[in-house]
Amino acid sequence: MESFEKGNILYHKRNYIEALEKYKEALLTNENNSTILYNIGVCFLKLERYFDSIEFFKKAISNSYNSKYFYNIGYCYTKLNNHKKALVYFNTSWAIDNSDDDCKNAINLILKKYKK
Template identity: 45%
Template sequence: MEYFQKANAIYNTKDYSRAIALYRKAAEMKDNEASALYNTAVCFIHLKEYAKAIPIFHSAIALRPESKYFFNLAYCYAMCVNKQKALYYFNTAWTLNNEDEDCEKAINLLLKSYRIAP
């Protein structure tokens, strides 16, 4: 069985630390590299290690610039309290998929946080 498939099976058991190791091996072996990187970063989100996920999302995006990759990158920036980068990447995600209602909601929440109360 390929590393990527093994990692997916482990991910489904919610053993994110073990899944990370297998996804990293899959990426190293070029076994679904972009997806392996993306899934590695998602595991870090589940572990609430957002700062660790950010550079991995950037690597995945370099290989495959998909809306959901940008969305999750933006989410990590939001969780790291970097509103400017979060807004930038949520907007990028929404540009790629303007039907994503969650993305639109995230953008609106961030924009509201910039507004000054009267």
């Protein structure tokens, strides 16, 4: 079984640290694979390591524009209380996929804070 597949199994078991290691192994032979980079970012997100998460989501973006990559960076910035940066990434995500209700809700929550 491939490292990536093992990482997926571990991720679904919520074993994020071991999943992270398997994804990093998979990255050694597929260094520009956006899906692997994204999955590493998600593991860091689950471990509340937001700066590491942002780094890997940005690497994934450099290979492929996907609204969920931008959305997750926005989410990380929200968790880091940097709402201005969060709003930039949520808006970019929304521009790519304006049917994403989670993104729309995130934008509206931040805008409500600015209106106060």
